[in-house]
Amino acid sequence: MSPSRIFVARLAGTSVFDPVGDRVGRVRDVLVVYRKNDPPSVVGLVVEIPGKRRVFLSIGRVTSISSGQIITNGLINVRRFEQRGGEVRVIAELLGRRVVFADGSGEATVEDVAIEESPTGEWAVSQLFVRRPKVGPSPFGKGPTTLVAWNEVREKQERGAAQSAEQLIATYSELKPADLANTLLDLPPQRMLEVAEELPDDRLADVLEEMPESEQVQILTKLDDDRAADVLDQMQPDDAADLIAQLSDERGEHLLELMEPEEAEDVRMLLTYAPDTAGGLMTTEPIIVSADATVAEGLALIRRHELAPALGAAVCVTLPPYEAPTGRFLGIVHFQRMLRYPPHVRLGTLLDPSLEPVTADTSAAEVSRILASYNLVSVPVVDEKHRLVGVVTIDDILDYLLPDDWRSQDEDEPVKRGPSDETGSIRIVNGRRGGSGTR
Structure with a gap:
């Protein structure tokens, strides 16, 4: 192993390779145990492997450590990491x-x-x-x-005192919301709450959208009402509505009163629909334009960095007003169709005549069938006056169809890598942290 000094924060996200050069995961933390008279001893690494599963990699299985890569001797245990008493995660x-x-x-x-x-x-x-x-x-x-x-x-950490999370947040600043959510879920409960409280409103909103409902409620309950309302303002209206629905009626109503009026109005509307209908699943913020808008204007709108890919797959064309609930819904234009026409062409001439909108009370099962049958990533939702009120996207449907605890479920199938042990590829063991070098 390299004798050079390594700083742990720089290891976060470092790739882990097997002896033949195949990447098997990324480092998420370093695990140490305290000793009475000597500095803490490193016992292993917490590594995220495909499937976003975090596993323990014994330090005895590591043949090289540097700030750019980590190489193992070819043996990894894929049992989900569980922190033992006396172990401390450095990051x-x-x-x-x-x-x-x-x-x-x-x-x-x-x-x-x-x-x-x-x-x-x-x-x-x-x-x-x-x-x-x-x-x-x-x-x-x-x-x-x-x-x-x-x-x-x-x-000098006083019992019960909040630990600063500033450096931890900086270390994970480049993680995608789903990855940061998984990271927080792996922390001890108190530490998770400390980190969540110090995240910026928009970052915390993105993370909450990727968490199971129980943890969403746990974090929101620890925030004061003003901060909780600010975070809800930053969430997608459908996700905010789902979260508020988990709270008591009294607190939910109080938070709605503290939210920005326009955001609260969208959330209140979504709460009136049953959760297993198009109205309960939809987002109220699709891209909406007039029939006179041009291809150039439509493409400019879907280029926005913060726009979810499913929402950017098509633009909705309506009569004024152009915020949900809009004027009469005219149709949608898929982004691929826009790419085939000159920038000056009006979007009203490019509507998809084959796609019919669904109503807010359409069942989630029927919406799923439509998305699958016509290979769509979104379907528009209209009210009884044929006004556009939102769109249901493929990720909305997946969130509904998957089990409530899908984010924290272990994979049933073992990870398979490489041909065989004799070739030096990764060999998987089923014990908790099995193999030689295990503590």
């Missing part, structure tokens, strides 16, 4: 902790942890990268940083 639990200097010179916050290999082949924490409190005016708004040995500081 999830150590970063952000407060420490005091043994020489009495003050306190600091841990921003990174360095691990190093000893001559005997054991990996352990060697140094901490810490930041002292800001003193006086600073052009950067932060205090000075320094590297200290483990024995030069001691932890």
Whole structure:
């Protein structure tokens, strides 16, 4: 193994390879155990393998560690990782902790942890990268940083005190919402709530949309009403409605009163529909244009970075007004059709004549049949006056059809990689953390 010092925060997201160069996953954390007189010992890595399953990789199975890649000896256990008593996750639990200097010179916050290999082949924490409190005016708004040995500081984490999540959030800043949601779900419950409370409103909204309902409610319950309303404002109306429906009537109504009036109006409308109907599943924010809009204008609207792919697959054409509920629905234009025509062509001449909208009370089963039969990713929803009120997208239907706990379910089939052990490819074992090198 490389004898160089490695900073753990830089390992987050690093690819893990088998001996023949096939990537088997990405590092999500480093696991250590405390020792009485010596620095904490590294016992393994938490690795995310295909299927977003997090597994334990014993440090004894690692042949090379660097900030760019990690190589294993070819043996991985795919049983879902479960943290044992006495184990500490460096990124999830150590970063952000407060420490005091043994020489009495003050306190600091841990921003990174360095691990190093000893001559005997054991990996352990060697140094901490810490930041002292800001003193006086600073052009950067932060205090000075320094590297200290483990024995030069001691932890100062008061029982019940909230641990700063700033550094953890920075470490996972590039994760997609679904991946960040999975990461939070793997944290101890209190730590999950601490991190959630420090996420920006829009980021927390995206994460909540990817979580099971029980965890959504758990997090929202811990937020004060004003913050909870701000987060709900940032969520897709259909997801916000689903979440509010899980709350007590009293708190749900109070949060609706605190939300922005336009957002609250959409959510209230969605709450009037049964959850197993098109009205209960739809989103109220499709792309809506007039018949006089041009192909160039339509393509510009679907290019928006924040737009979900399913919503960008088509634009809806209506009479004014152009916000749901709109004027009379005229039809939709698929983005592929727009690509086939010059920029100046009017969208009203490109409507799909074969696609009929559904009504808000259409069953989810019927909407599923329509999407599957006509190879669609969305279907428009109209009211009794033929006004567009929303669209049901393929992801809305998948969320409805999949079991409630699909985000946390283990895969039934074992992961298969490579031909055989003799070729040096990954070999899978079924024990919890089996094989030699297991603690």
